[in-house]
Amino acid sequence: MSGEMMEEQELIGRVRDGDPGAIDDIVETYKGPLFAFILRMVNDHETAEDLFQETWLRVVRYIHSFRGESKFSTWLFQIAMNLCRDTVRKKRRWTQEPIEDHVYHLSDDPDVDPVRMLRAQQVRTIINELPMKMREVIVLKYYHDLSDKEIADIVRCPEGTIKSRYYRGSEIIRKKWEHLNKGI
Numbered sequence: 808m809s810g811e812m813m814e815e816q817e818l819i820g821r822v823r824d825g826d827p828g829a830i831d832d833i834v835e836t837y838k839g840p841l842f843a844f845i846l847r848m849v850n851d852h853e854t855a856e857d858l859f860q861e862t863w864l865r866v867v868r869y870i871h872s873f874r875g876e877s878k879f880s881t882w883l884f885q886i887a888m889n890l891c892r893d894t895v896r897k898k899r900r901w902t903q904e905p906i907e908d909h910v911y912h913l914s915d916d917p918d919v920d921p922v923r924m925l926r927a928q929q930v931r932t933i934i935n936e937l938p939m940k941m942r943e944v945i946v947l948k949y950y951h952d953l954s955d956k957e958i959a960d961i962v963r964c965p966e967g968t969i970k971s972r973y974y975r976g977s978e979i980i981r982k983k984w985e986h987l988n989k990g991i
Contacts, residue, residue: 847934885962
């Protein structure tokens, strides 16, 4: 067993034992990628903050049910993904706020290329228009660089389905991108 896996198991054991320092450590370890995932899935900063907190509440509440058959991060992302799915289902008529409204305004920075910013915003918009199951795969693969196996474990479906969703989602993105940038 690798040192990283042993360290993770030790940390999970401390969380199970109710060690508040362990909870802080595990949140610190995963907060960046987890929050980024949730934000990309719901595209609303306030909702993402709520889901981030709810994810950690569920981790603490259900840590004893984590069997260790997969990586902790897989289990963590499953919890977050299920919360995102539930939220999107509840909000059929989804209002989107640009992420830029809630983060450092890069446009004020003279070193930032505004064309690149616009393109990144266009890509986010296209990804947010994908069906939820495709969006999950695209976000986990493209933004979080997870393998097909890891994604399959998180979304609980065969690797072939992951490959298919990624391919179809990528094709939709490519076609919409080409349509958006015709004549540029």
